[in-house]
Amino acid sequence: MIGVIDAGTTTVKLVVYDEDRLVDIVKEPVVKNNPQPGWVEIDAEDMAKKCKRLADYAIDKYSIEALAITNQRTTAVLWDAKTGKTVFPAMGWQDMRANELAERLNRNSTLRIARTIGKMVAGLSEVIPAIKNRRRAKWFVTLSRLSLRPNHTSVKLCWMLNELGDRANNYDLRVGTIDSWLVYSLTGEHSTDYSNAAATGLYDSFYLRWSKPILEIIGADTCMLPVPKHSDEIFGEYRNVPVTGVIADQSASLYALGCWKRGDVKITNGTGTFVDLNVGEEPCASSRGLLPLIAWKLKGDLKYMLEGMLFYSGSAVELLRDIGIYSDVRETSELAFRSKDEDMLLIPAFTGLATPHYVTIPGLLYGISNAMRREDIVKALLEGLAFRIAEIMDIMKREFPLNEQIRCDGEMSSNDFFLQRIADVTGIPVVRGAILSGTSFGANLIAGRALGKWGRDFCMPFSDTFERRVDLRGKYKRWQNLLKVAKNLKV
Numbered sequence: 001m002i003g004v005i006d007a008g009t010t011t012v013k014l015v016v017y018d019e020d021r022l023v024d025i026v027k028e029p030v031v032k033n034n035p036q037p038g039w040v041e042i043d044a045e046d047m048a049k050k051c052k053r054l055a056d057y058a059i060d061k062y063s064i065e066a067l068a069i070t071n072q073r074t075t076a077v078l079w080d081a082k083t084g085k086t087v088f089p090a091m092g093w094q095d096m097r098a099n100e101l102a103e104r105l106n107r108n109s110t111l112r113i114a115r116t117i118g119k120m121v122a123g124l125s126e127v128i129p130a131i132k133n134r135r136r137a138k139w140f141v142t143l144s145r146l147s148l149r150p151n152h153t154s155v156k157l158c159w160m161l162n163e164l165g166d167r168a169n170n171y172d173l174r175v176g177t178i179d180s181w182l183v184y185s186l187t188g189e190h191s192t193d194y195s196n197a198a199a200t201g202l203y204d205s206f207y208l209r210w211s212k213p214i215l216e217i218i219g220a221d222t223c224m225l226p227v228p229k230h231s232d233e234i235f236g237e238y239r240n241v242p243v244t245g246v247i248a249d250q251s252a253s254l255y256a257l258g259c260w261k262r263g264d265v266k267i268t269n270g271t272g273t274f275v276d277l278n279v280g281e282e283p284c285a286s287s288r289g290l291l292p293l294i295a296w297k298l299k300g301d302l303k304y305m306l307e308g309m310l311f312y313s314g315s316a317v318e319l320l321r322d323i324g325i326y327s328d329v330r331e332t333s334e335l336a337f338r339s340k341d342e343d344m345l346l347i348p349a350f351t352g353l354a355t356p357h358y359v360t361i362p363g364l365l366y367g368i369s370n371a372m373r374r375e376d377i378v379k380a381l382l383e384g385l386a387f388r389i390a391e392i393m394d395i396m397k398r399e400f401p402l403n404e405q406i407r408c409d410g411e412m413s414s415n416d417f418f419l420q421r422i423a424d425v426t427g428i429p430v431v432r433g434a435i436l437s438g439t440s441f442g443a444n445l446i447a448g449r450a451l452g453k454w455g456r457d458f459c460m461p462f463s464d465t466f467e468r469r470v471d472l473r474g475k476y477k478r479w480q481n482l483l484k485v486a487k488n489l490k491v
Contacts (some may be wrong), residue, residue, distance in 0.1 A: 002447045002467070003058030004245070005051050007071040009092070009271040013046055014054035015440040016062055017248025019448070020458065022435065032092065038099070038351075040092035043084040045075045048185035049179070051239075055186065057241055063171040067186070067238055068447035070244030070252040070439045071178040073199040076156035079181070081172040081190075086313065087164070088176070089181040091156040094272075094311060096351065098150040099360070101147070102137040105148045105155065106125055108217050118144030118260070122287055127192030139206045141285035142292055148217075149358060151311070152201030153177060158218035173224050180226040180248050187236025187243055191379050192226040195251035202229075205294050205304070206283045232298045232450035243322075243351035250274045251296050253409050254305065257433055258459030263403040267389060267430075267440065268421070269412035275355075275392045278303055279400060284344065288395045289356030298446065306400065308355035310391030313385050314412040318351050319379060325374050332378050334416040343367040345479050346380035347486045348388060355392055364486045372439040379417075386421035387479045393426050406430045409438035416466075423466040426477050 001023060006013040016024040028050040031043035040052035042149050060065045074093040091097070105111070121140035125131040148155050157175050161168060166222045176184070177200060181193045197210075199201040202218075202225070204211045210222055231233060231247040247255070250268060254276050262280035266423065267273060276295070284305045295305035317329050352360035355469055365380065370431045396402060397442065406428050408419060423430040435441050441460050450455055 001062050001064050002066050002068060002444050003055065003064040003072060004063065004068040004443045004447070005054060005182065006249075006437065006440040006443070007047060007051065007069070007182060007440075008249070009094070011074050012050050012054065012058050013437075013440065014058055015392050015437065015444070016058055016064065017441070017444040019285060019453070020460070021083065022127060026057060028485045029053065033088050033089065034229075036097070038096040039088035040095040042075060042092050043080075043176075044090040044181055048168070048182060051182050052186065055238055055241075059241055064241060064453055066245065066447045067192070067241050067243050069179050069182055069243065069444040070247055070249050070443040071182070071196070073177060073196060073248045073250065074156075074201075076160065076175065077181040078154045078157065078160050078173060078175050079184075080382055087173070088160050089170060090181070091160070093151055093352065094152045094241050095156065099154045101159055102150045102152075103215060105158065105206075110213055110217060111148070111340045112144055114143040118142065118146065123253050135206060135282065136335045137285060138285035141287060142206070144287065145289060146203060147358070153199070154201035154214055157220055161219050174226075175220070175224045175406070176226045178353060179248070183243060183246065186238040187286060189236040190226045191229050191235055193231045193246045193248070194228050194294045195231065195248040197226075197228045198294035199248060204430055205292055214424065227256065230297055230299050231446050234450065244450040245443045247296060247443055247446055249439040250276055250307065251294075252440070252446070253438030254278065255445060256435070256438040256444070256460050257407040257444030259407060260303070260457065261403065263329040263401050264407070265393075265402055265405075265479050266397065266407045266409070267413075269313060269408060269410040269418070271314045272387060273313040273410075274413075275389060275396070277396050277400060279306055280304065280465040284400065288396070288399065290356065290392075290395060290468075293356075297300050297383050298449070306396065308395065310348070310388050311352070311386065312348065312350040316348055316381060316385070316444055317412065320378065330414075331410065332382065333415045333417040335375040336379040336382050339373065339375040341367070341372070341376040342475070344372070344375075344380040346384040347483055348381060349486065354448045356395055359487065361486055361489075363490070364482065366381055366482055382418045383414065383421050383475070384479065386425055387476050389422055390476060391424040393428070403427075404428060407433060409433040409436050419466045419468065421472065424468050425472045427468050430466040431462050432464045432466075434463040453462070
């Protein structure tokens with residue numbers, strides 16, 4: 001049996017698997033604080049204590065053969081190697097406090113020159129298409145959209161280093177994402193896997209190295225950073241149990257859903273929504289705002305992906321519950337199906353808009369009247385999220401050949417109305433994984449691969465398929481017009 005530590009945004013879970021059979025789940029809450037608007041702080045030391053407690057439980061009760069780790073990405077943890085204690089509370093992936101810092105960093109001359117050269121190469125590749133297939137050219141095209149964003153680990157690290165100032169000399173600083181912090185807490189080793197490294201904004205996924213120009217811009221040094229490893233390597237031991245199967249959450253779910261071929265797409269609907277496209281063994285550039293990342297790097301198997309995201313999807317459904325629209329998020333599918341309103345539209349910019357806009361604007365609800373019912377608001381929210389996903393899928397279709405199926409996991413994928421609307425607006429069949437926690441299942445598969453427990457890959461089973469019932473393209477077009485208004489609205 002394998003125990004998986006799934007360190008998410010709201011909970012830390014231990015999931016125990018016996019091959020493909022789920023044996024046990026134990027959950028602990030993540031201690032988060034929001035001391036100011038836009039700030040999301042995580043008590044990383046509390047998280048480490050809970051992970052050790054969960055690992056002890058798995059070892060003592062099930063005599064597990066390995067301990068795997070999957071985790072939320074881009075959360076930044078800074079600690080002192082002399083004491084093993086954190087220097088600041090971890091800055092969560094949703095933390096936007098460094099927005100002004102990111103804007104200032106993006107005016108750096110090195111980045112401006114890189115973007116200019118990238119745009120020149122992108123333009124040249126349109127005239128000479130053969131250039132597009134060269135890795136160097138794709139690297140330059142990616143630079144044309146290079147932008148440091150407040151959700152990147154890189155910008156969070158820069159913010160913390162700026163706050164420390166000269167006090168940084170008092171510490172032997174180490175920085176990492178949640179996986180690095182948990183590996184360090186469990187084994188004493190400072191390492192990460194390639195999928196987590198690629199999501200930091202500090203790593204060059206095209207050439208598999210930490211980016212010296214970015215490190216210079218943010219004022220960090222390579223000695224602070226973890227050593228990247230294959231996800232199916234042994235990262236160390238905890239109580240004589242090997243720690244392996246270390247992989248970022250979105251990569252883990254891509255693997256778990258069997259998206260192993262070029263053109264395979266999955267959507268994970270949780271606190272946020274992440275749309276990931278497997279682009280194969282070669283990195284792919286996006287000129288329209290998708291992020292080029294490493295899907296996974298295993299022994300003998302390297303896959304890249306393009307990603308689009310919504311920062312606030314499952315969180316938006318919970319927000320409507322918290323303000324009293326309904327008492328249980330499980331009601332939302334039935335409520336939305338009950339609505340007869342076709343006029344209400346919602347722009348779900350609760351924390352701004354991510355892919356492909358990356359702008360901070362207020363959300364917008366359009367079409368209210370005295371006939372409005374709560375189910376209409378729920379429907380407008382779920383459709384608005386589906387339309388945001390459709391925007392990302394439109395970009396993917398334009399930039400890469402897709403396989404004709406979307407695979408979904410994540411707790412919010414239990415919502416039938418939501419998945420139906422994704423199918424209705426995209427016209428692509430949507431398949432729901434039988435195990436919604438694809439992140440832990442993927443880490444389990446990779447840890448088992450590391451132990452030689454299975455000689456071939458297998459993925460989770462699937463439950464339901466949603467195909468287009470209603471053509472929503474007309475309503476989607478109206479929503480897009482409203483989005484243009486929202487982006488330019490000044491009151």
